[in-house]
Amino acid sequence: MRKGFMDKLESRLMPIAEYVSKNKYLISIRDGFLISMPLLVVGSIFMLISNFPVQPWIDLLKNTTLAGTSIASYFSNVTNATFSIMAIFVVIGIGYNYAKQENTNMIFGAAIAVLSWFMLMPFTTMYTPEGASKAVQVTSIPLDWVGSKGIFIGILCAFLSVKIYKWVEDKGWTIKMPNGVPPTVGQSFAALFPIGAVVVVFFFIRVLFTLTPWGNAFDFIYKILQMPLQKVGDSLGAMMGIYLFAHILWFFGIHGTNITDSVFRPILYALSAENLAALQAGKPLPHIINTQFQDLFATYGGAGSTLSLLIAMFFFCRSKRIKELGRIAIIPGIFGINEPIIFGLPIVLNPTIAIPFIIVPMINILVSYITMAIGMVPVCNGVIMPWTTPPIISGFLSSGWQGALLQVFLIALGVVIYYPFIKTIDKQYIRDEAEVENNPKDDDISLDDLTF
Amino acid sequence: MKIVTIYDQIQSGMGTKDDKMLPLGGKNVPIGPGIMMTPFLKQIDAKIVACLYCGTGTYLNNKEMVSKKLCDMVQKLHPDVVICGPAFDYKDYAQMCAEITESINDSTDIPAIASMSAENEEIINKYKDRIYIVKCPKKGEAGLNSALQNLCQAAKALAVHDKNIANIKEYCF
Numbered sequence A: 001m002r003k004g005f006m007d008k009l010e011s012r013l014m015p016i017a018e019y020v021s022k023n024k025y026l027i028s029i030r031d032g033f034l035i036s037m038p039l040l041v042v043g044s045i046f047m048l049i050s051n052f053p054v055q056p057w058i059d060l061l062k063n064t065t066l067a068g069t070s071i072a073s074y075f076s077n078v079t080n081a082t083f084s085i086m087a088i089f090v091v092i093g094i095g096y097n098y099a100k101q102e103n104t105n106m107i108f109g110a111a112i113a114v115l116s117w118f119m120l121m122p123f124t125t126m127y128t129p130e131g132a133s134k135a136v137q138v139t140s141i142p143l144d145w146v147g148s149k150g151i152f153i154g155i156l157c158a159f160l161s162v163k164i165y166k167w168v169e170d171k172g173w174t175i176k177m178p179n180g181v182p183p184t185v186g187q188s189f190a191a192l193f194p195i196g197a198v199v200v201v202f203f204f205i206r207v208l209f210t211l212t213p214w215g216n217a218f219d220f221i222y223k224i225l226q227m228p229l230q231k232v233g234d235s236l237g238a239m240m241g242i243y244l245f246a247h248i249l250w251f252f253g254i255h256g257t258n259i260t261d262s263v264f265r266p267i268l269y270a271l272s273a274e275n276l277a278a279l280q281a282g283k284p285l286p287h288i289i290n291t292q293f294q295d296l297f298a299t300y301g302g303a304g305s306t307l308s309l310l311i312a313m314f315f316f317c318r319s320k321r322i323k324e325l326g327r328i329a330i331i332p333g334i335f336g337i338n339e340p341i342i343f344g345l346p347i348v349l350n351p352t353i354a355i356p357f358i359i360v361p362m363i364n365i366l367v368s369y370i371t372m373a374i375g376m377v378p379v380c381n382g383v384i385m386p387w388t389t390p391p392i393i394s395g396f397l398s399s400g401w402q403g404a405l406l407q408v409f410l411i412a413l414g415v416v417i418y419y420p421f422i423k424t425i426d427k428q429y430i431r432d433e434a435e436v437e438n439n440p441k442d443d444d445i446s447l448d449d450l451t452f
Numbered sequence B: 001m002k003i004v005t006i007y008d009q010i011q012s013g014m015g016t017k018d019d020k021m022l023p024l025g026g027k028n029v030p031i032g033p034g035i036m037m038t039p040f041l042k043q044i045d046a047k048i049v050a051c052l053y054c055g056t057g058t059y060l061n062n063k064e065m066v067s068k069k070l071c072d073m074v075q076k077l078h079p080d081v082v083i084c085g086p087a088f089d090y091k092d093y094a095q096m097c098a099e100i101t102e103s104i105n106d107s108t109d110i111p112a113i114a115s116m117s118a119e120n121e122e123i124i125n126k127y128k129d130r131i132y133i134v135k136c137p138k139k140g141e142a143g144l145n146s147a148l149q150n151l152c153q154a155a156k157a158l159a160v161h162d163k164n165i166a167n168i169k170e171y172c173f
Helices: A003-022 A025-050 A055-065 A071-082 A086-101 A106-120 A148-171 A182-190 A191-212 A217-231 A234-249 A257-280 A289-298 A302-316 A320-334 A339-344 A351-372 A393-438 B040-044 B056-061 B061-077 B093-106 B121-129 B142-158
Strands: A124-127 A136-139 B002-007 B025-027 B049-054 B081-085 B114-117 B132-134
Touching: A003 A025, A003 A234, A025 A071, A025 A086, A025 A148, A025 A257, A025 B049, A055 A071, A071 A257, A086 A106, A086 A148, A086 A257, A086 A320, A086 B121, A106 A148, A106 A191, A148 A191, A148 A217, A148 A257, A182 A191, A182 B081, A182 B132, A191 A217, A217 A234, A217 A257, A234 A257, A234 A289, A234 A302, A257 A289, A289 A351, A289 A393, A302 A320, A302 A339, A302 B093, A320 A339, A320 A393, A351 A393, B002 B061, B002 B093, B056 B061, B056 B081, B056 B093, B081 B093, B081 B142, B093 B114, B093 B121, B114 B121, B114 B142, B132 B142
Parallel strands: B002 B049, B002 B081, B081 B114, B114 B132
Antiparallel strands: A124 A136, B025 B049
16 A cells, blocks of 8 residues: 555545544534443343244144243343333433533533433323224333434433533532532532523423424434434435445454444344334344444454454464464454454555455455345344354354354455465565574564573 | 564463563564554664563572673674563553663663653663563553553664754654
């Protein structure tokens, strides 16, 4: 790669990366979503057990009852308590993290985020009783809005409410308790006016929205913001563009996916949740692109799909250095940890390996998308797995045996693409090592025989 | 100009965060960040003659022995300058870099320099008046390229005993 081109690319991309990595809102979104992650993974495990792709098992769970309730519905309780209300966790997480970024009380940040969000939420669900012909309005917290459909407005509520809270606090409009009052008591009094201000503002927002054709802020944001964003996110072009950007950043030593995740994750989560809801309802899965598609089919063994690189290093390289590194890094690599080769090979700032490092994930995305679009491989079912789940297992759990097979194929394809590049480095090292062998000095420096 | 670098298990590519007990070793060819620095080494007309490495646990468990062995090896290799780092925001490695840099400066006639990110505040405050610590980004943050360039420039200034210390200070904490 020509140095001039790389310099130009760096000077263009770095300001964007720096802006995104330091932006308070984006950091709060990224870290806020992380809070919901373990909850969704645990919920997924229960979901997976009750929907394990073996029909007799599913029938058994459905037909066995305990105190009049089927075992399957006990399992779906866990899914309901995690996936169906996932936006609540996300709103708490973002409110908390944004308050942290703004240097204000984090727990109140989380609380007012949820409070303001609920203030805008229509507390009614339309329900048709059995035998009745007309639907009736029932007062309730609508599961629709506390699930994936409520995420985007939740993010906005979290930012706006914490902003108001902080603004009032900074104005000094707080009740100050005399010295000697326990700090927690003091804090709750200090929060009174800022919370009051948040409630007043959101009270008026709610009233204003009832006067619009949408009737409430949730419908408005869903139709105006979330749906269009999801449409853009649910496209092959967006996914490939984002991965291209992330991997170029990685080449410069910047955690690329960390940056793109802050923008792209909310969209992917919403798409996943819609797939999961469809799975539960027994309907066809609507979105090829989603969280699992990114985590399980775009890269294997960490950024750059370095598991393929490691396999090429392990089986086809002859130099001592690369063989040794391959041996050490392959086990962590299977679990998605590729730090040893990111810095040790290294991949960062190493132009020889940059091309396959950027290309392989793009090809993975392209091939996976096509195979799923034509129906060869089932679309990911929305079950969230930890990113450390090894391929083949992850593919099987998410897309059946076809998914596992696709992963094997993509890893092998990656090995083929990485092969000529790593071989170039390998040949160079073999030459170096041969040179060293002809010299009395050894490649390895031993510090063992030093005595004092 | 000859340079020796000192890395932990991650930077040397010999292990993950958990492989702390990697024994002391070395290569007489550039590895890890040594390769990342290639273009900047050319700018200062320098060559890495050895990369020494050690797991952070191995070092912290037996500081005196490891430090002595590293100083002795540095003396034996006799480079113009030693670079410890970049340690990014890895705390244990940053501590190792700072302490070994100081040991090399104190017990050999070869200058040494460390590099870490601002997250290692405690270590930086303790050592910044005693050794040169070049600023680098935390892991995954922007600015690695320019940090490596600064590290090379600072190393050169130290190696040639640049009278104008301000040149180095500009890159340091």
